[in-house]
Amino acid sequence: MKIVIADRIAPAGVDFLKEQPDCEVVEAVGLSPEELAPHLADAEGIAVRSETKVTAALMDAAPRLKVVGRAGVGVDNIDIETATERGIVVMNTPGGNTVATAELTFSHLLCSFRPLPRADLSMKEGRWDRKVLSGAELHEKVLGVCGLGRVGTEVARRALAFGMRVLAYDPFLTQSRADSLGVENVAWERLCEEADVITVHMPLTDETRHLVNREAIARMKDGVRLLNCARGGIVEEEALREALESGKVAAAGLDVYETEPLPADHPLRTTEGLVLTPHLGASTREAQENVGLEIVQQMLEALRGGMVRNALNMPSIDPRDLKVLSPYIQLGEKLGTFVQQLCSGIVERVRITYFGKIVDLDAMPISRAIQRGFLRQISGGNINDVNAPRKLARLGVEVEIVKSSRDSGFTELIRVQATEENGKTRTVDGSLFGLKQHPRIVSIDGHGLEVNTAGTLLVLKNEDVPGIVGFLGTALDRDGVNIANLSLSRDPANGYAVSVYELDSPPSEPVREQIRNHEGIMKFRVIQL
Numbered sequence: 001m002k003i004v005i006a007d008r009i010a011p012a013g014v015d016f017l018k019e020q021p022d023c024e025v026v027e028a029v030g031l032s033p034e035e036l037a038p039h040l041a042d043a044e045g046i047a048v049r050s051e052t053k054v055t056a057a058l059m060d061a062a063p064r065l066k067v068v069g070r071a072g073v074g075v076d077n078i079d080i081e082t083a084t085e086r087g088i089v090v091m092n093t094p095g096g097n098t099v100a101t102a103e104l105t106f107s108h109l110l111c112s113f114r115p116l117p118r119a120d121l122s123m124k125e126g127r128w129d130r131k132v133l134s135g136a137e138l139h140e141k142v143l144g145v146c147g148l149g150r151v152g153t154e155v156a157r158r159a160l161a162f163g164m165r166v167l168a169y170d171p172f173l174t175q176s177r178a179d180s181l182g183v184e185n186v187a188w189e190r191l192c193e194e195a196d197v198i199t200v201h202m203p204l205t206d207e208t209r210h211l212v213n214r215e216a217i218a219r220m221k222d223g224v225r226l227l228n229c230a231r232g233g234i235v236e237e238e239a240l241r242e243a244l245e246s247g248k249v250a251a252a253g254l255d256v257y258e259t260e261p262l263p264a265d266h267p268l269r270t271t272e273g274l275v276l277t278p279h280l281g282a283s284t285r286e287a288q289e290n291v292g293l294e295i296v297q298q299m300l301e302a303l304r305g306g307m308v309r310n311a312l313n314m315p316s317i318d319p320r321d322l323k324v325l326s327p328y329i330q331l332g333e334k335l336g337t338f339v340q341q342l343c344s345g346i347v348e349r350v351r352i353t354y355f356g357k358i359v360d361l362d363a364m365p366i367s368r369a370i371q372r373g374f375l376r377q378i379s380g381g382n383i384n385d386v387n388a389p390r391k392l393a394r395l396g397v398e399v400e401i402v403k404s405s406r407d408s409g410f411t412e413l414i415r416v417q418a419t420e421e422n423g424k425t426r427t428v429d430g431s432l433f434g435l436k437q438h439p440r441i442v443s444i445d446g447h448g449l450e451v452n453t454a455g456t457l458l459v460l461k462n463e464d465v466p467g468i469v470g471f472l473g474t475a476l477d478r479d480g481v482n483i484a485n486l487s488l489s490r491d492p493a494n495g496y497a498v499s500v501y502e503l504d505s506p507p508s509e510p511v512r513e514q515i516r517n518h519e520g521i522m523k524f525r526v527i528q529l
Contacts, residue, residue, distance in 0.1 A: 002023075003025055003300075004043045005047050006052040008029050009296075011292075014027065022304075026043070030051075038061075046062065047070075055082075056082040065088050066302070066303060067302050067303055069295040071093060080313055092310055097291055098150040099286075101229055105281075108275060108277075110138070112197060112275070113136045113197075138164055146191070148170040149201060152199075160183075169188045169191045198224065200212065200228050210233070211234050212234060217249065223248075226249055227252065228254050228255065232256040232257040235254070237268060250273065252274050255276075262276070298310060317362075327439065328361070335441070338529065339426055340375075340378065342525055346420060348397060348420065351400045351416075358412045367399075368389065369385070377528070408429075427443070450487050455503065455529060457529060458503055458524065459527060460499050461498050462496060475515065476511065479508050480505075481511070486499065496522065512526065
C-alpha cells in the first residue's frame with residue numbers, strides 16, 4: 001500500500017511507516033496541489049496536518065484513496081462531505097495533543113489573572129511597574145468550561161487542583177460523568193452569569209459559531225475573563241474587542257482566530273488586556289511526536305482491514321467488539337443484499353430490528369453492513385461503511401433501527417424489512433447457528449426456512465400442488481445447474497408454498513422463462529449472494 005505524507009509530521013511517524021514491509025512511503029511535503037496530484041494517482045492513504053487542503057479536486061487525483069489521516073484535531077482543511085460520498089475514511093488524533101492544549105489554556109488562564117506578559121515587557125523596557133501590575137488569585141474563583149471533552153476535562157482537573165470551582169456546559173455531558181469529575185453540570189446561561197473566567201473547548205459548528213457573542217458577554221459578570229484555545233470563530237472577535245475596551249471583560253487570551261494567520265493590521269493586536277499566541281495548542285515536542293506516530297498507526301490499521309479509530313465519518317470499533325460482532329456483520333450484509341433483490345419495486349423505507357442478545361451489543365456496525373449489502377447490487381463496488389448511509393439517504397430510502405425486547409423464538413435474530421412505494425413489505429430474518437456461528441436465513445416473509453447465505457438462491461412462491469419440485473429439477477438439470485440444497489415452507493391454509501433452492505450457478509434466461517410461464521408458480525426471484 002502507498003501512503004503519501006503531504007505535510008510535515010514527526011520523524012517517528014515517518015520512520016514507523018518506512019519500517020513496514022507492506023508500505024510504500026512518499027514524502028511530498030510543501031507541494032502545491034498540482035505538484036502533489038501525480039503522487040496520489042495510486043495512493044491509498046494521505047497524511048496531512050493543516051497546510052494541505054484535501055479538496056474534491058485533490059481526491060479526483062487519488063482514485064484509490066481509502067484513508068485521509070489528520071495529524072491533529074481540526075479538519076477544516078478536509079472536505080469530509082466529498083470524502084464520505086466516495087467512501088474515504090477521514091480520521092484525526094484527538095488525544096495526541098490533549099495535554100499540550102490543556103496546559104496552554106491554563107497558561108492563558110494564569111496570565112489573565114496575573115499580567116505576566118505586561119510585567120515582562122515593562123521590565124525589559126527598564127521600568128518597575130509593581131504597583132500597577134497587581135493581579136488576582138485563582139483560588140476559590142469560578143471557572144466555566146464550555147465543552148467537557150478531552151481538553152476541557154484536563155483543564156477542569158487542573159483548575160480543581162488550584163482550588164477553583166468548576167462549572168461545565170456541554171449538551172452531551174451526563175450527570176454521572178460530571179459528578180465523577182467533581183464539576184457542576186449547568187446550562188449555558190447559568191455558566192455565563194456565575195463564572196469568573198470562561199474557557200471554550202468545543203468544535204466549530206453551526207451551533208457553536210459565535211457562541212460567545214455580544215448577548216452572551218452582556219449576561220456575564222463585570223470583569224469576567226475569556227479564553228479560546230479551541231477553534232477560531234467560537235468567540236466573536238469584534239464583540240470581545242469591544243468588551244475589553246469597555247472593561248466588561250477584564251482580560252482575555254486567544255490562541256485561535258477566525259482568520260489565520262491573524263492579519264498584521266488586525267485590531268486585536270493592539271487591544272489592551274488581551275494575550276495572543278499564534279495557534280500554539282499542539283506546539284510541543286511531545287504532542288507532535290504523539291500525533292505523528294498515532295495517525296500513521298491508525299491509517300495502517302484501517303488500510304489492513306483492522307480497527308478504524310477516531311474516524312469522523314463512520315463509527316469506530318474496538319478490536320474486542322469487532323471479534324464479537326464479525327459474524328453478525330457478515331449476516332447483516334447478506335440480509336441487506338437478499339431483501340433488496342427480493343423486492344420488485346422502488347424501496348422507500350428499510351426497518352432493521354434486533355432481537356435477543358444482539359440488543360445488548362453496539363449494533364451500529366451491523367446496521368451499516370446491512371445498508372452496505374442493500375446497495376451492493378444497486379451501486380456497484382464503491383460501497384462501504386462510510387458512504388452507505390449517505391447513498392441510501394440520497395436515494396430517498398429512510399432507515400429505521402429498532403432494538404426489540406420481544407421474544408423472536410431465537411437466541412438472537414436480525415430482521416430486515418423493506419417497504420416499497422406501493423406499501424408492500426418484504427421481510428427476511430437471519431440468525432447464527434452452531435458453535436461456529438454460521439449465518440443462516442431463517443424466515444422469508446414470515447415463512448420459516450433454513451437457508452445458507454452464499455451463492456445463488458432461487459426463491460419461489462407456488463401453488464402447493466404435486467409436480468413443482470420435479471419440474472424445477474428437470475428444467476435445471478437440462479440447464480446444467482446443480483441443486484445444492486432445498487428448503488421448503490408450506491402454507492396449507494392458503495394453498496401455497498415458499499421454497500428456496502440453493503444452486504451452484506445461476507439458471508439461464510430460457511430456464512427462467514420456463515419458470516415464469518409455469519401456471520403453478522406464482523412468482524420467483526433469482527438472488528445472488
